[in-house]
Amino acid sequence: MTVTDSTxxxxxxxxxxxxxRALNGADPALIQDALSxxxxxxxxxxxxxxxxxxxxxxxxxxxxxxxPEHVAAAYLETDQAAxxxxxxxxxxxxxxxxNSSGIRGRFFAVYGDVRxxxxxxxxxxxxxxxxxxxxxxVTGLTLSLGLMILIIGIPFFVGFIGLTRVLSLVEGRLxxxxxxxxxxxxxxxxxxxx
Amino acid sequence: MLRDLRTWSTLGYQLLSLPLGVIYxxxxxxxxxxxxxxxxxxxxxxxxxxxxxxxxxxxTGIEGGVIGAVAAMVLGVIMLTALMHLARAIGxxxxxxxxxxxxxx
Numbered sequence: 001m002t003v004t005d006s007t008x009x010x011x012x013x014x015x016x017x018x019x020x021r022a023l024n025g026a027d028p029a030l031i032q033d034a035l036s037x038x039x040x041x042x043x044x045x046x047x048x049x050x051x052x053x054x055x056x057x058x059x060x061x062x063x064x065x066x067x068p069e070h071v072a073a074a075y076l077e078t079d080q081a082a083x084x085x086x087x088x089x090x091x092x093x094x095x096x097x098x099n100s101s102g103i104r105g106r107f108f109a110v111y112g113d114v115r116x117x118x119x120x121x122x123x124x125x126x127x128x129x130x131x132x133x134x135x136x137x138v139t140g141l142t143l144s145l146g147l148m149i150l151i152i153g154i155p156f157f158v159g160f161i162g163l164t165r166v167l168s169l170v171e172g173r174l175x176x177x178x179x180x181x182x183x184x185x186x187x188x189x190x191x192x193x194x
Numbered sequence: 195m196l197r198d199l200r201t202w203s204t205l206g207y208q209l210l211s212l213p214l215g216v217i218y219x220x221x222x223x224x225x226x227x228x229x230x231x232x233x234x235x236x237x238x239x240x241x242x243x244x245x246x247x248x249x250x251x252x253x254t255g256i257e258g259g260v261i262g263a264v265a266a267m268v269l270g271v272i273m274l275t276a277l278m279h280l281a282r283a284i285g286x287x288x289x290x291x292x293x294x295x296x297x298x299x
Contacts, residue, residue, distance in 0.1 A: 028297045035298075110278040119285025120278065123218035126288075130215025133208035141205070161201055168204045168296045171211075181289030184297055188200065 008062050010055050012042045015068060022072035027079070029172070029182045034075045036186045041065060079182075087180065088114040115180060122178035129174070133167060140164070200298055207295035214291075218284060225277040232256075232270030239263035 009015035019038055023031045042065075046057055065071065110116050140160035147153035165187050172183030235254035240263045242248065256266045 028293065032298045107279075108275060110275060110282060113278075113282060115285060116278045116282040119288075120222060120281040122285060122288065123222040123281055126211065126215035127219035128215070130211040130213075134212035137205050137208040164201070164204050164208070167208065171207075172292065172296055175289055175292040179285040179289035181286075181293055183292065188298070 009058055009068065011058065012039065012046065012054065015042060015058060015062075018068035019072055022069045023075065026072075026076060027182045029184045030075060030079050032184045032188060033186050034071065036184075036188055038065075038068075038071060083182070118178045122174070125174075125178075129171065133171070136163065136167065200296075203295040207292065210291075210295075214288070218288075221280065221284075222277070225273060225280070229270045229273035229277065232266045232273065234270075236263040236265075236267030236270065239266070 009018050016035055016039060019035060020031060023034060042058070042061060045061055046054060049057055066074070140157075140163065144153065144157040144160055147156050169184065169187050173185075175181055176183040235256045238248065238252055238254050239256050240260065243260050243263065256262055258265065
């Protein structure tokens, strides 16, 4: 992470771009979370003060919310700590299991791994979530296309995409709980700049 | 919104999740049923070969006497353990798929 770019961001897009640059190389899910937080905050500030220019608002925000580089560093630090807490204990350090004793020990050590149990649960659950997502996607797409000739077609499509985003967040939470893959923790905003 | 690649990949993920869900569910149910069946069948055969009266007359289809019964139980345990390994691998794979399709890259 290089803190060479010291010119303060002039617009929301600038700020988000700088934040994305500062987070370069981090987990994509973390980047998406940080960007949606920052965007929500910046847009809320700007709409709360309509009489000021975007540039002057951003100057004050950079002082209160933090510069993109500081925000990025804070996110990285918090995420590292959270990841350490959220990850299940390693089998090898849990004691008792002699999983290092040859190939047989390692073969059966899988029963001590929380991830294999949760993944098995996910395999059973994924049929039902799969049916739900597929039904929503097909119904939404076909109804959107069919209703395009009417005036409610476009609002319907926008609502359908919103529902898709929420379902995507839900699936992400499920996948993270079951497999440990870091997934976003916020609904992605509709208009992500940067 | 229409030009956002993430919108379309999310829809793709939702369409993909039905066939994947069917495959995962079938694998999990088939392998666990087969594994437990082999273990249970081995136990029944062992009891029968030791002359224990069972409440009903069952034929497990496992042959080879005591050795065959033990072999079936060992095979069942191996099958269940292999399923656990497979589940962990599928979990990792699904995590990668979800990250590629649901998260902005």
